Amino acid sequence: xxxxxxxxxxxxxxxxxxxxxxxxxxxxxxxxxxxxxxxxxxxxxxxxxxxxxxxxxxxxxxxxxxxxxxxxxxxxxxxxxxxxxxxxxxxxxxxxxxxxxxxxxxxxxxxxxxxxxxxxxxxxxxxxxxxxxxxxxxxxxxxxxxxxxxxxxxxxxxxxxxxxxxxxxxxxxxxxxxxxxxxxxxxxxxxxxxxxxxxxxxxxxxxxxxxxxxxxxxxxxxxxxxxxxxxxxxxxxxxxxxxxxxxxxxxxxxxxxxxxxxxxxxxxxxxxxxxxxxxxxxxxxxxxxxxxxxxxxxxxxxxxxxxxxxxxxxxxxxxxxxxxxxxxxxxxxxxxxxxxxxxxxxxxx
Amino acid sequence: xxxxxxxxxxxxxxxxxxxxxxxxxxxxxxxxxxxxxxxxxxxxxxxxxxxxxxxxxxxxxxxxxxxxxxxxxxxxxxxxxxxxxxxxxxxxxxxxxxxxxxxxxxxxxxxxxxxxxxxxxxxxxxxxxxxxxxxxxxxxxxxxxxxxxxxxxxxxxxxxxxxxxxxxxxxxxxxxxxxxxxxxxxxxxxxxxxxxxxxxxxxxxxxxxxxxxxxxxxxxxxxxxxxxxxxxxxxxxxxxxxxxxxxxxxxxxxxxxxxxxxxxxxxxxxxxxxxxxxxxxxxxxxxxxxxxxxxxxxxxxxxxxxxxxxxxxxxxxxxxxxxxxxxxxxxxxxxxxxxxxxxxxxxxx
Numbered sequence: 001x002x003x004x005x006x007x008x009x010x011x012x013x014x015x016x017x018x019x020x021x022x023x024x025x026x027x028x029x030x031x032x033x034x035x036x037x038x039x040x041x042x043x044x045x046x047x048x049x050x051x052x053x054x055x056x057x058x059x060x061x062x063x064x065x066x067x068x069x070x071x072x073x074x075x076x077x078x079x080x081x082x083x084x085x086x087x088x089x090x091x092x093x094x095x096x097x098x099x100x101x102x103x104x105x106x107x108x109x110x111x112x113x114x115x116x117x118x119x120x121x122x123x124x125x126x127x128x129x130x131x132x133x134x135x136x137x138x139x140x141x142x143x144x145x146x147x148x149x150x151x152x153x154x155x156x157x158x159x160x161x162x163x164x165x166x167x168x169x170x171x172x173x174x175x176x177x178x179x180x181x182x183x184x185x186x187x188x189x190x191x192x193x194x195x196x197x198x199x200x201x202x203x204x205x206x207x208x209x210x211x212x213x214x215x216x217x218x219x220x221x222x223x224x225x226x227x228x229x230x231x232x233x234x235x236x237x238x239x240x241x242x243x244x245x246x247x248x249x250x251x252x253x254x255x256x257x258x259x260x261x262x263x264x265x266x267x268x269x270x271x272x273x274x275x276x277x278x279x280x281x282x283x284x285x286x287x288x289x290x291x292x293x294x295x296x297x298x299x300x301x302x303x304x305x306x307x308x309x310x311x312x313x314x315x316x317x318x319x320x321x322x323x324x325x326x327x328x329x330x331x332x333x334x335x336x337x338x339x340x341x342x343x344x345x346x347x348x349x
Numbered sequence: 350x351x352x353x354x355x356x357x358x359x360x361x362x363x364x365x366x367x368x369x370x371x372x373x374x375x376x377x378x379x380x381x382x383x384x385x386x387x388x389x390x391x392x393x394x395x396x397x398x399x400x401x402x403x404x405x406x407x408x409x410x411x412x413x414x415x416x417x418x419x420x421x422x423x424x425x426x427x428x429x430x431x432x433x434x435x436x437x438x439x440x441x442x443x444x445x446x447x448x449x450x451x452x453x454x455x456x457x458x459x460x461x462x463x464x465x466x467x468x469x470x471x472x473x474x475x476x477x478x479x480x481x482x483x484x485x486x487x488x489x490x491x492x493x494x495x496x497x498x499x500x501x502x503x504x505x506x507x508x509x510x511x512x513x514x515x516x517x518x519x520x521x522x523x524x525x526x527x528x529x530x531x532x533x534x535x536x537x538x539x540x541x542x543x544x545x546x547x548x549x550x551x552x553x554x555x556x557x558x559x560x561x562x563x564x565x566x567x568x569x570x571x572x573x574x575x576x577x578x579x580x581x582x583x584x585x586x587x588x589x590x591x592x593x594x595x596x597x598x599x600x601x602x603x604x605x606x607x608x609x610x611x612x613x614x615x616x617x618x619x620x621x622x623x624x625x626x627x628x629x630x631x632x633x634x635x636x637x638x639x640x641x642x643x644x645x646x647x648x649x650x651x652x653x654x655x656x657x658x659x660x661x662x663x664x665x666x667x668x669x670x671x672x673x674x675x676x677x678x679x680x681x682x683x684x685x686x687x688x689x690x691x692x693x694x695x696x697x698x
Contacts (some may be wrong), residue, residue: 184585192499217589221597236533238590240566245591248570256622266619273605273612
């Protein structure tokens with residue numbers, strides 16, 4: 001079993017569960033043959049799907065439960081009554097050490113609430129954040145928080161900056177990532193109290209990260225920084241606004257290419273180049289939002305994703321496990337704490 | 350002079366002023382021959398530009414001033430010391446009745462501060478908002494606030510909803526515009542206090558507008574509603590994030606079409622269809638952010654726009670003047686107030 005690792009799955013979460021989950025596992029299995037899966041969900045639905053995929057026989061185990069979290073369920077209600085749901089049990093498998101990470105395409109709010117309750121926070125972190133990738137002119141950037149916290153104070157934003165910095169080092173492999181705070185303008189006086197105060201803390205420069213300053217909405221896709229930090233309300237809306245516009249552009253282009261015979265022939269000639277653009281901007285490529293700051297790896301797949309997208313979310317979870325992500329965050333936080341304590345010690349002498 | 354109207358221009362505002370301003374006036378003049386212009390700015394720079402455009406001789410007057418507002422000037426500083434700047438004098442021309450509206454491509458914060466101070470608010474409006482257009486799957490939508498107010502309470506958001514409703518009726522010509530509140534989720538319990546309280550006020554249904562409920566970031570370009578309401582911090586970042594992604598897509602496409610000979614030929618064949626997409630999404634078409642809630646028409650052009658974009662901003666100002674925009678807002682507010690007062694009167698009886 002050396003080198004093998006186990007990922008637990010909320011097999012009932014997402015718009016097209018459990019079919020898409022099992023299909024996603026099929027794709028993930030070809031890419032990651034060293035990974036085993038615990039599928040939490042309804043056995044009567046799952047077993048026939050697994051029977052059709054004999055290659056998964058050895059790497060998949062079903063853990064039966066009849067209960068599941070629905071999209072419209074309130075997190076508080078799930079916390080009170082949801083201990084037997086597929087989502088809760090999948091997260092709990094990580095807490096109990098049965099799995100190294102969990103992936104769910106279900107209700108985001110419920111998954112965050114369960115994960116916070118079951119996995120607890122990393123020592124030194126006050127609030128978790130949801131982080132995701134964003135395509136940019138330079139490659140890709142990390143953005144957080146994407147919706148875990150609607151109201152954030154300056155300290156939360158500083159914590160997000162530290163976690164995002166570590167995340168970019170590990171997952172994007174950037175040695176000295178640049179970190180920017182999302183704001184309405186780059187002048188120091190603009191913005192609300194939280195971003196202004198967070199910027200002044202980050203500017204003091206005794207944190208081990210490279211703070212770029214404020215960035216504006218257009219700087220996200222522009223690739224001005226490697227890590228974009230914001231509160232969850234703004235970050236969620238910024239990301240989804242951009243996604244909405246991307247979908248609109250794709251639609252306009254499709255309309256254009258089918259508007260005349262000449263345009264159709266033009267499309268056929270440019271097709272292989274255009275497919276590269278499609279791959280570069282494929283939302284499935286950016287599927288898999290990471291819950292940072294928790295004492296365990298939890299990845300949220302987009303609820304409406306297909307098998308390829310779900311397989312990518314599994315891939316993100318496996319990568320975070322393989323790189324010892326949380327260990328690295330803990331080390332960075334200790335390093336950070338040491339830096340923070342230093343001036344105080346010096347003053348004491 | 351029947352039917353003629355005068356627009357005052359901050360001729361020194363914007364990245365490429367005053368050249369782009371005069372070129373914009375040239376384009377606007379061919380479209381709007383009934384409009385006269387007061388150009389506030391440095392005569393030594395403006396006169397040579399006007400000399401090269403003899404067709405503008407009769408419709409343009411220069412009002413000389415040596416002072417101007419720079420991009421980096423703080424609004425508070427401009428309010429104290431900027432009374433002789435081209436921006437202030439251009440706004441003041443509206444307050445004095447010399448011009449029916451003002452257009453500036455200068456410092457947004459300063460223009461808002463001067464406009465609030467000089468023009469004052471419309472009776473019944475607490476805070477002004479910046480409104481702009483957004484391309485959608487259904488045509489275009491109105492979005493506000495785009496950055497006038499970083500912190501907004503529920504009442505501010507309700508006022509924005511009312512102003513946006515009137516704006517969409519007049520400028521987009523929609524009889525019963527639908528109004529949505531920008532939020533992180535469509536469930537009632539999501540979001541911060543301001544949006545939740547604003548939604549419950551708008552849901553009470555005694556306002557003369559059609560409230561759709563919450564919309565998410567992707568619903569903006571999706572065209573879920575005609576009017577998208579948010580605080581200025583979120584609205585500004587949402588709009589700019591989408592703009593940034595649009596720019597990134599355009600760049601990816603340009604790269605794709607020049608990546609091979611086949612792709613280049615394909616582009617040439619599809620060219621006329623693709624140009625239609627470009628026109629449909631041309632940011633210059635959406636140039637011209639309106640300051641709503643002020644006792645006078647003030648339009649902010651993008652600072653980096655070209656002559657076509659500046660001419661479009663002039664067009665927006667002329668349209669608002671021609672439709673008696675502020676009169677209509679006043680009427681709607683009175684109508685709104687009457688509706689608000691009704692239950693109280695009924696209770697008193």
